[in-house]
Amino acid sequence: GRMPQPQERVLTVCPERQADLRLALARQALQTAGHLRIRAFGSSMLPAILPGDLLTFRAATRADALPGQIVLTATDDNAWRVHRIAAVDGDWVLTRGDALRHRDPPLPRASLLGVLEAQQRGERILAIDRSPNRLLPRTTRWLLRHLPLAHRLARITARRWPRLIELAA
Structure with missing residues (x-):
């Protein structure tokens, strides 16, 4: 006869609830395992974090709320x-976000979920930059923070030529 197949579980979530589910899973992973790995997307942290980078967070403590730390937070x-x-x-x-013009709305310390512990780009493990804006020349920072087009170009460049972004940083 046929070998019994492992039962396949498919998780279906309506689009309005996806953010809730992702946040709940992130909280659970950090509480139970102490770590969470996610793939970066978006352009708000360019050039420190590129779309596609693999980020490992460890569970945050009150002592982790230090300027310069890259953190995973829960939003309103x-x-x-x-x-x-x-x-x-x-x-x-x-x-x-390093590439953004304005700060986010203030968050209570309890909203800190995790602190960036490791960052992987392709096969390479990167050193984590904890000093805000150290890598970005002032003009590049200004462009990223003031021109939406700069974000679109940076995202395209990051996807197609990741080494170019690294060299420019």
Whole structure:
């Protein structure tokens, strides 16, 4: 006869609930395993993080709320965000994407889910840059923060020529 096939589980989620589910899974992974690996997307952290980079976060503690740390945070709309801590004010943390013009709305420390521990690009493990803006020349930073077109170009360049972005950084 036929070998019994392992039961396949398909998780179906309506689009409106996808952010909730992703956040719940991220929280669970960090609480149970202490680590979470996700693939980067978007352009808000260029050039420190390129779309496609594999990011490993460890569970955050209160002591992790330090300026310069790249953190995974829960947002008000139950999504997650990977940005750098720009400032800490008491129980509030201010974050911002390296390539963005404005800071994110203040978040309570409890919204910190994880701290970036490892970053992999292709086969290479990268050193984590904890000093905001160190890699970006002032003019590049200005362009990324002021021109939406710069984000589109950077995303295309990152996908097609990742080495070029590294050299430019």
